[in-house]
Amino acid sequence: MMSTQATAAEWIEAIAGKASLPAPVVQEVLDRHAVEPQSTLPRRKSLRIRSVTLEGVKEGTVADGPFGRTFTFGPGLWAIVSDQNFRGKSTLLGVIQGGIRGDIHERVKPDVWRWLSKAEVVFEANSIGHRLLVTKEAGDPDKGAAGSFSREQEGGWFTLYEGTVGKPLERAVEDAMLAEFGFARFHAHNEKDGSHTHGWPVIASALFVDGPGKAVFGELLVDAIPLRLLQMFMGLPWVSTYTAAATALKRLRATKAERPTASRGLGDRLRTRLEAVDASLSSARGRVRPGPDRAVLRATMLEQDRRLLALREGIEETRQEAVRVDRQLQGATTLLLETRRALQQLRDERAAGVVLRTLRPVCCPSCDAGIDHNRHSRADEGSTCALCGTRQAPDEDEDALRLEELQRDVDDVEANVAELSAQATEAQASQRGAEAELSKAIEASRVTEAALRAEGSADLEMEIRGLEAQREQLLSLIAAEEEVEEKEEAAATGAHDExxxxxxxxxxxxxxxxxxxxxxxxxxxxxxxxxxxxxVQNIESMDWGTGGAMRIVQGKAPTSFGRLSPGENLRVRIAAALAVIEVARQRMYGRHPGLLVLDSPGAQEMAPADFAALLSRVHEAIQSAGDIQIIVGARADPTLLDVVPCDHVTHAHGERFLF
Incomplete structure (x- = not known):
């Protein structure tokens, strides 16, 4: 057997030997499951309350009005007492608990929380000051509450968190306390809740005893927390490592046990569904009547649609071409008419001039004065007008040229009109042909569509296509499920992990x-x-076993912690907390911080003499250790005041309140 002081390398070799595996394989598995060796004995550490400050305005009491008080504490036994109940003892102890946990707002009754404008708790963790401060408006139940958490540094306060109260503040306090005391969050796994983690709130709960409880140590029974807290505070080496390995093993086995039910069951259901779909698909295919192949018809329909589209585009092109040619033809026809008109006009003008010149009037058209015939002869010889005497130039050659040009223009335009007329006729014929071809294509498409809409065939085809799609999807899901199962099983249950x-x-x-x-x-x-x-009467022995159960023999009869009366339950819980502190002190190692807060321990059927014995024993235990602090809240009693030093007592006399 290896000794407690075994090294990490020796620990790995021992595991490798027991599992018959190479050390590197063992190391890889342990790293994957975050199991690390923690073999050193811890040194003792301390937690001590320095002061508590409360300020605010009371309402609804016999002593309404502003209040403000600071309570100071040191090492040793301290008592917070009052002559009457409901004078603020439990509130003050709740503020202390909330101060080292970061949740003051949850540890104070709603009416008192409403009064407060300031709650400050200053405490030492390993001789380093820490301060939790909550401020708000007095009379305001929640809104505007702000919290800060600071660490003492060079005579001042270094802020670790500043913001709203709640989970962020609690987390800041938890992180700081775990680091100061060398505690680690411990993991657990159970069938009901699965895997989860416990941290500083659970650890700090063991520092407070406010009445009977289900657990000997702390507040919770789940995940063997009382035993884990005891092991942690006693400073047992390797306990954190053992807890991590045990939790990882439970989680691994739970995964292996759950996977066949959850995953393979799904695979089986998918395969059963696939069989049903295959059967339905075979039945549907069997109901198909002989006839045209609908797949071929659909392909034909698609091809016909493409052809209809092309034909419509072709018709549009021929229509535009016919319009273009028609416009050109109209323009050419108009030009031809105008050119012919100009030619005819020139001819008429030329003919009129010839007629006038060939006429020989015998008198003036205006005054009927006679004209000498010899005058006409002289005019012809001199190229002058016989009537007015104006000299005339010959223009027969110029008119002839103009007539030739106009005739050529007419001939050219006539040729263009003839050509355009032929093109227009051809375009119109092409358009009519394309329209006829489109009509035939539309008719063919309608025939194909009618065949596809044949009664019963479409519904049956849709049913077949739907079943085929279901089948493909099921095959994909089954393949994916098998792949996931293989990967998860390989990752979660490696060949050597268990x-x-x-x-x-x-x-x-x-x-x-x-x-x-x-x-x-x-x-x-x-x-x-x-x-x-x-x-506690008739106690013969109490044995706290390594499994976490406490075996008690009372009056020669075996019993258990859960069967004790409320008064006995409280006494044993206090005894367990003090016993852990005392044994850790005697052995000179352990991580119990040495703080214990007891709220009204004399209220549970505890006689004054027994209460005095309890406090006397507590006082004896802490006198030999200067770093232990125990704070007791109780009704004022002479036996209590005789045990606690007078300067360690905060006493609300008579009807007075503590604050």
């Missing part, structure tokens, strides 16, 4: 089991002694 984790659990437990039994035996004896001195 063997390595089981070997790690066994090897690690062997490392600390002997020392754990010794420490638990010391704690059990101390609990028995303290319980007797606190007035």
């Amino acid at each position: 063997a390595v984790l089981q070997a790690a659990e066994e090897v690690t437990k062997d490392l600390y089991d002997g020392l754990a039994r010794e420490i638990l035996a010391d704690v059990s004896r101390e609990i028995t002694t303290l319980s007797r001195s606190f007035g």
Whole structure:
């Protein structure tokens, strides 16, 4: 068997030997599951309350009005007492608890929380000051509450968090306290809740005892928390490693147990559904009547649609071409008419001039004066007008040229008109042909569409296509499920993971089991002694086993912690908390911070003499240790005041309030 002080390398070799695997494989598995060796014995650390300050305005009491008070504390036994109940003892202790947990707003009754404008808790963690401060408007239940958490540094306060109260503030306090005390969040796994993590709130709960409870140590029974807290505070080496290995092994086995039910069951259901779909698909295909192949018809329909589109585009092109040619033809026809008109006009003008010149009038058309015939002869010889005497130039040659040009223009335009007329006729014929071809294509498409809409065929085809789609989807889901199953099984249940984790659990437990039994035996004896001195009747023995259960023999009859009366339950819880502190002090190691807060321990059927014995024993335990602080809240009693030093007592006399 290996000793408690085994090194990390020796631990790995021991696991490799037990699992019959190479050390590198073991290391890889442990790293993957975050199982790390923690073998050193911890040094003692301390937590101590310095002061609590409360300010605000009271309402609805016999002493309404502003208040403000600071309560100071130091090492040793301290008492907060009052002559009457409901004078603020539990509120003050709740503020202390909320101060080191970061949740003051949850530890104070709603009416008192409404009064407060300031709540400040200053405490020392390993001699380093920390301060939690909550401020708000007095009379305001929640809105505007702000919190800050600071660490003492060079005579001032270094802010670690500043913001609203709630989870962020609690998380800041938790992170700081875990770091200061060297605690680690511990993981757990159970069938009901699965995997989860416990941190500073659970650890800090063991520092407060405010009445009977289900757990000997702390507040929770789940995940063997009382035993884990005891092991943590006693400073057992390898306990965190053992817890991590055990949790990883449980989680691994739970995954292996759950996977066939959840995943493979799904695969089976998918395959069953696939069989049903295949059967329906075969039946539907069997109902198909002989006839045209609908796939071919659909392909034909698509091809006809493409052809219709092309034909419509072709018709549009021929129509535009016919319009273009017609416009050109109209323009050419108009030009031809105008050119012919100009030619005819020139001819008429030329003919009129010839007629006039050939006429020989015998008198003036205006005055009927006679004209000498010789005058006409002389005019012809001199190229002058016989009537007016104007000299005339011959223009027969110029008119002839103009007539020739106009005739050529007419001939050219006539040729163009003839050509355009032929083109227009051809375009119109092409358009009519394209329209006829389109009509035939539309008719053919209608025939194909009618065949596709044949009664019963379309519904049956849709049913077949739907079943085919379902079949493809099911095949894809089955393939994906099989792939995921293979990957997850390979990742979560590696070939050697379970063997390595089981070997790690066994090897690690062997490392600390002997020392754990010794420490638990010391704690059990101390609990028995303290319980007797606190007035638990007929206690013969109390044995806190390594499994977490406390076996009690009372009046020669075996019993358990859960069967004790409320008064006995409270006494044993206090005894357990003190026993852990005392045994850790005697062994000179451990991580219990040495703070214990007791709220009204004398209220649970505890006689004054027994209460005095309890406090006397507490006082004896802490006198030999200067870093232990115990704060008790109770009704004022002479037996209590005789035990607690007078300067360690905060007393609300008579009807007065603590604040």
